[in-house]
Amino acid sequence: MPMIQFLQKEGVDFRLCTKVTDILTHSDHGKETVSAISILRDSSQETLSVRPDDIVIVTLGSVTSGSSSGSNNSPPPLKTLIAEDELDENWSLWLNLGTKYSSFGDPYNFCTRLTESRLETFTVTLRDAEFFYRLVKLTYDKPGVGHLISLKHSNWKISVCIPRQPFFSCQPDNVQILWGYGLCPEREGNLVKKPMLVCSGEDIMAELLWHLGFPLEPILNNSITIPSVMPRRTASLLPRIRGDRPTVIIDEMTNLAVIGQFVEIPDETAVSMDYGVRGAQLAVSHLMGLPKQPEEARKRPSFPFLNLWV
Ligand SMILES: Cc1cc2nc3c(=O)[nH]c(=O)nc-3n(C[C@H](O)[C@H](O)[C@H](O)COP(=O)(O)OP(=O)(O)OC[C@H]3O[C@@H](n4cnc5c(N)ncnc54)[C@H](O)[C@@H]3O)c2cc1C
CATH class of the missing domain: 3.30.9.80 (D-Amino Acid Oxidase; Chain A, domain 2)
Structure with a gap:
């Protein structure tokens, strides 16, 4: 894909078939700094060390997790739809972080309501x-x-x-x-x-x-x-309460930000690609200490994707 070729030329090192299983931090004066990333590659667990001046940006959750496909002649396999059985790495990382730190929101609000988000x-x-x-x-x-x-x-x-x-x-x-x-x-x-x-x-x-x-x-x-x-395609639109979605910039973290469809971005509507991009702009701008802030969100009267009107 042209985007992948462009990013590789810019020095991006893509690691495929690799699951991030945990993010390790050390505490200092009430703040957490990421020191290592645990990964699972080819069934073996590895640890990548992270320096305090490195930045870590994590995508939380996924609307495609638990998906299954059929064919022209057969329906998609009907899974038992037990939410906990379907929590792949897209959710387990968020659940892990949520267990360790207080400001990562509540992933369960989004990943367990399969009949509502399907x-x-x-x-x-x-x-x-x-x-x-x-x-x-x-x-x-x-x-x-x-x-x-x-x-x-x-x-x-x-x-x-x-x-x-x-x-x-x-x-x-x-x-x-x-x-x-x-x-x-x-x-x-x-x-x-x-x-x-x-x-x-x-x-x-x-x-x-x-x-x-x-x-x-x-x-x-x-x-x-x-x-x-x-089963989770519309999970980012499920009813929620304040605090279910973490903010992109987490106060207790010095070098980590979170992005994706399940983070809180004021004045923006989740679901489409631009929400992820906007989160990444905010994360990079803050963690890199850039003098120029991302532009304010444009207010849109309608929301054509999924044909939902807001
Ligand atoms: C059918 C469909 C149609 C869509 N059409 C449109 C459209 O027309 N316009 C539009 O703007 N948007 C559309 N979207 C939405 C758009 O695709 C998403 O908003 C976008 O892909 C979200 O990007 P993301 O990077 O936040 O998350 P994702 O695309 O979910 O990417 C996250 C990636 O991180 C990986 N990952 C997650 N956790 C881990 C882990 N622990 N370790 C390793 N890897 C991990 C996942 O495997 C995945 O590859 C559509 C989505 C779907 C499903």
């Missing part, structure tokens, strides 16, 4: 121009110009995103792709009389075509739909 997404690969031809005729929008299309009568609360084509640089001319999701996958569909959660990709595509009023064939036969259940 959403099912799907991607469709089409080898037939018929779907896009009909969609442009229906919406008067070329691919990529509109926001999400929400099918308001859909029991599953389906929305689809039609990006500009080609979306991928290696995408063949005769292939088109789109992405969508259902906010209520536990409900029975309007055409397909079962919950989205137990549907194959083909079932989901049939439901989508039915809502749009398009004939099922030949589009269904020329498409591949991959469903994916994301």
Whole structure:
């Protein structure tokens, strides 16, 4: 990816297949300074030492943790949805930090409410121009110009995103792709009389075509739909109380900041990429002691991603 190539040229050392299991600190005058990072790589535990003038920025939690994918012919495997069984490294690190220090908020508020935060997404690969031809005729929008299309009568609360084509640089001319999701996958569909959660990709595509009023064939036969259940996709929007999310800059830490969708940033709305970027700007600016502060957040009247209006 161009971003990875750029960062590597700037000296970034990516460590793949490596889990951060703990962050170790030493105390001085009521403040904590990170001195080491414990990692698990190739099943062996290692410790990376950190100098007091190094800075450590940690992403807390993840909206994709616990996700599972199906195929065109089969639904995603139905997991038992016991929250504690699904706490991968994305959450265990935050839980660890929260146990040791008082100002890291409450990860349990976000990672255990799976039925409230669950959403099912799907991607469709089409080898037939018929779907896009009909969609442009229906919406008067070329691919990529509109926001999400929400099918308001859909029991599953389906929305689809039609990006500009080609979306991928290696995408063949005769292939088109789109992405969508259902906010209520536990409900029975309007055409397909079962919950989205137990549907194959083909079932989901049939439901989508039915809502749009398009004939099922030949589009269904020329498409591949991959469903994916994301039990924590909307966890960053769950009700919370003050203190559940830690602030980016933690007073008791001298060289550590936290970022991601589960930190507190005044006047910003979590969910999209810019929230993570904003957190990183604040973290770097503070920990590096930069004279220039990040610009104030822009106030937006609407929030198009996920079609939620605030
Ligand atoms: C289906 C979907 C569609 C989206 N569409 C949009 C969109 O159109 N526009 C938009 O702005 N945003 C969109 N988003 C949201 C966007 O993807 C996220 O806001 C963004 O990826 C968050 O970035 P992040 O770096 O904070 O966290 P993540 O992307 O979750 O990255 C965190 C990384 O840290 C790793 N990690 C976590 N803990 C550990 C550990 N202990 N040790 C080692 N590694 C660890 C994880 O494996 C992961 O790779 C979408 C998200 C989804 C799921």
